[in-house]
Each structure stands twice: as structure tokens, then as C-alpha cells.
Amino acid sequence: MKKSARRTRKEVLQHWLAKWRHRYRVVLLDESSFEERFSMVLNRRNVFLAVGGSVLFLIVSTTFLIAYTPLREYIPGYSSTSLRREAVRLNAVTDSLVDLVAYQEQFIQHIQFMVGGSLPPDTLTSAATPPPGWSAERLKTSERERKLREEVEAREAAAPKPTEMLQPVAGLVLRKANPAQGQYGLVIDALRPSDVVAVEDGTVLAVEGTNSLGYSVTVHHSEDRISRYVGLSRVKTRVGSGLRKGEVLGRLLEQDPENPIPFQVEIWIHGRPINAAQELGYRK
Secondary structure, eight states, X not given: OHHHHHHHHHHHHHHHHHHHHOEEEEEEEOTTTOOEEEEEEEEHHHHHHHHHHHHHHHHHHHHXXXXXXXXXXXXXXXXXXXXXHHHHHHHHHHHHHHHHHHHHHHHHHHHHXXXXXXXXXXXXXXXXXXXXXXOGGGGSOOHHHHHHHHHHHHHHHHSOOOOOOOOSSOEEEEEOOBGGGTBOOEEEEEOSSEEEEOSSSEEEXXXXXXXXXXXXXXXXXXXXXXXXXXXXXEEOOOTTOEEOTTOEEEEEOOOBTTBOOOEEEEEEETTEEOOHHHHHTOOO
């Protein structure tokens, strides 16, 4: 029985192989005359190999076409090679700019701390340590910078000395300015009512405030000097007006005991507050 079954399987296999090798003729005939125009001999194996090879060729060709030609840019999800290169370049430039801005911010912050005299103790180490990428060569003065410094120093030496300032109002000093603690104004116990005058010639830069909170007037003078008057009851000038030395710019009235508004004056030179009491001749 086993032998008979084994023979049957063998015969089936041979029959199947014979069918694959069996040859067929494909003939094209003229319909009217039945004349043979074309004929071709095929078998199932050749047809399978031809169709499979064609499909494989199409798959490989499409893959190479998408991977190595610009046609892939038309397929969703693929980006242009030039765009990717530009994105990489812009990313590198952005990283460089971020590092440069971070260094500049850190450098400016250290300068502000040193100028204001308020450098926290825990930042002394970081302030002394140069940022990444910094070298001592950058600290050397260039020839162009040296010439600019000499020119500026020569102009400052030739410039006329500023004239003595007037006291804006008569009174006694209650508190002197202390820039280290953020107190830039000289608080004065002024006589009331009285006029407030400009300490020297200048132009009004700003007028701010309200009746309840008091007014402030900022005046720009020559040699990059600025005077600021805070706590005025009334203002007698406006922005853009020119003031002569001793000209009235505002007035101090009697104060409300429940809401006193102290009068103070600030003097700034080259963007830095100075000792207004000494400059204006006040005594405490």
C-alpha cells in the first residue's frame, strides 16, 4: 500500500512537471484567409519567468528612479536635496549666532555689574572665567581703536569745561543719591511754595506724571548731561522746549500731609549718575 501511494505521488509530480514543460504554440491568423501571420512557442515555465522578471525589473527600476533622481521630490514625505543642504547650513549659522549672542549678553552683564558696583559674590568666579571661544587676542587694542581713543581724548581735552550748575530750588538735603542701592535722586526739603529752575541751558526731553502723584521733567544739556526733577506740583514747560539757565520749569506747592510728595533732583553725565549734592552745592 505504501509503495502504491509513493508511486502515486511520484506520478503526480512528474505530471505537474510535464505540464510546466508542455509547449504551446500561439498563432496569429488572418481572419479572412486564415493565413498564418505570426506564431510563437511557449510553455508555462517561460511565461512565469518572463512575467516575474518583468515585475522584478519594474520594482528595481522604480526604486532606483525614486532614490537617485529628482522625481522623488514629487512624492509626499521626500524633501529637496538643496533644501536639506540649506537647512543644515542655516542650522550651523544659527548655532553660531546663538553662541555669539550668549557671549555678548554675558559680557555686557559683567560690565554692568562692575560699573554699578553690584557684582554678586557668587558670580565672581563666572565673571573671571572667559566664555567659551574667547581668547586673549581679542583684548588687544587694534590700531583703529587706538586712533579712535586718541581722537576722542583730544576732543574732550579741547572741549570747553561745563559751567557751574545752579541749585534748582532752595532747601536742605534729606537724602543723598546712592547708585549702588538704586537711589539716583538727591531728596531736598524745599521751601514751599517756590519755583524750580533749570540748573543750566538745555532742552526738555520728557514730562511725566499726574496731579496726585506729582510730575517729573527731564532736561538734556550739553556735554551729554541730563538733569531730572521729580515731585513737581505744576509744570510750566513742555517736551521740546528750550530752557535757559535759571528759567522756571515748574513749581512746588504746599503738600498734602496725608500724601507728601518729596522733591528730588538727579544729575546724569554720559549715562552715569553723579553726586548731585556736590555738583549743585547743597549741604546736609
